[in-house]
Amino acid sequence: MSTDFSWIRPESHGIHIVPADCWVDPSRAVAKALVTHGHADHARGGHGQTVATPETLAIMKLRYATSDGAMPVAYGETIKLPGGVDATYIPAGHVLGSAQILLEHAGERVVVTGDYKRRADPTCPPFEATPCDIFVTEATFGLPLFTHPPIEGEMAKLLERLAAHPERCVLVGAYALGKAQRVIAELRRAGHRDPIYLHGALEKMCRLYEEHGVGLGELRLVADHTKEDMRGAVVMCPPSALNDRWRRRLPEPITAMASGWMRVRQRARQRNVELPLVISDHADWSELTRTIREVDAYENWITHGREDALLRWCQLHQRRARALALVGYEDEDD
Numbered sequence: 001m002s003t004d005f006s007w008i009r010p011e012s013h014g015i016h017i018v019p020a021d022c023w024v025d026p027s028r029a030v031a032k033a034l035v036t037h038g039h040a041d042h043a044r045g046g047h048g049q050t051v052a053t054p055e056t057l058a059i060m061k062l063r064y065a066t067s068d069g070a071m072p073v074a075y076g077e078t079i080k081l082p083g084g085v086d087a088t089y090i091p092a093g094h095v096l097g098s099a100q101i102l103l104e105h106a107g108e109r110v111v112v113t114g115d116y117k118r119r120a121d122p123t124c125p126p127f128e129a130t131p132c133d134i135f136v137t138e139a140t141f142g143l144p145l146f147t148h149p150p151i152e153g154e155m156a157k158l159l160e161r162l163a164a165h166p167e168r169c170v171l172v173g174a175y176a177l178g179k180a181q182r183v184i185a186e187l188r189r190a191g192h193r194d195p196i197y198l199h200g201a202l203e204k205m206c207r208l209y210e211e212h213g214v215g216l217g218e219l220r221l222v223a224d225h226t227k228e229d230m231r232g233a234v235v236m237c238p239p240s241a242l243n244d245r246w247r248r249r250l251p252e253p254i255t256a257m258a259s260g261w262m263r264v265r266q267r268a269r270q271r272n273v274e275l276p277l278v279i280s281d282h283a284d285w286s287e288l289t290r291t292i293r294e295v296d297a298y299e300n301w302i303t304h305g306r307e308d309a310l311l312r313w314c315q316l317h318q319r320r321a322r323a324l325a326l327v328g329y330e331d332e333d334d
């Protein structure tokens with residue numbers, strides 16, 4: 001029986017579950033991968049077998065056009081891996097299908113969060129804090145300056161700007177997986193019933209969300225409509241299209257972007273964003289530290305972002321911690 005956590009090993013291209021010879025979110029193709037969610041820095045094509053929630057598998061199929069060796073695991077379900085390792089998928093509250101993975105072996109518990117947030121999100125079930133011995137946490141917004149404001153305020157800003165300019169449209173840049181659908185769902189929650197117009201690159205993922213029970217209201221494709229149709233409307237596009245020639249077909253767009261990075265003024269300026277919306281699918285600083293307190297692990301492994309500040313916070317609060325040097329975790333989403 002191991003008592004030193006030697007059965008779980010952080011390597012440069014992922015977290016290795018040694019007795020099962022499986023990897024969590026590996027950055028290169030492996031025989032057997034446990035995948036937390038569909039963002040490109042966690043989910044890659046080409047694995048022999050991919051264990052993930054049905055929603056994540058559907059997202060991977062859409063993005064990588066491959067579904068070889070797909071093994072679905074529902075939230076709360078525990079599967080047996082070789083070498084006496086149990087794996088349980090627990091909601092991470094990040095995007096549709098996102099999971100933390102609880103790994104248990106010889107009485108020891110390791111939780112790998114993948115990406116997570118603590119705020120309510122109408123598009124996925126909420127994060128569940130899970131006590132464990134080793135807590136592997138992301139740290140995308142792991143600096144005290146990152147405090148995400150309540151989303152209701154950001155939605156109100158968007159809707160006020162829209163109402164003030166009925167002859168124009170508000171063009172919102174948002175990542176294709178997760179952020180775009182969350183913004184649309186939050187607009188609906190705020191009472192916005194008008195059709196929302198989509199850049200073609202967002203269509204399939206929005207449909208996939210709807211097929212999995214996330215209502216997004218009436219969506220229309222920009223390509224099927226005239227400038228006149230879109231006056232006074234919200235138009236959604238991927239961030240890459242914000243400053244693209246494509247926007248010429250829109251009626252005097254007011255440029256908005258939904259991202260946790262909009263907290264940094266320079267990032268908004270770089271993209272010529274007039275209306276920055278600070279909306280993130282990651283935990284902010286206070287949520288990262290609260291979560292570390294709640295799961296109360298013997299040791300915290302910090303990865304995927306600003307490891308240093310969170311590492312120092314752990315040391316100051318007498319919590320064991322180490323930074324992992326995983327490669328290939330450039331953030332796709334925020």
Ligand SMILES: [Zn+2]
Pocket residue numbers: 037039094115333
């Ligand atoms: Zn992610």
Ligand SMILES: [Zn+2]
Pocket residue numbers: 039041042115304331332
């Ligand atoms: Zn990520």
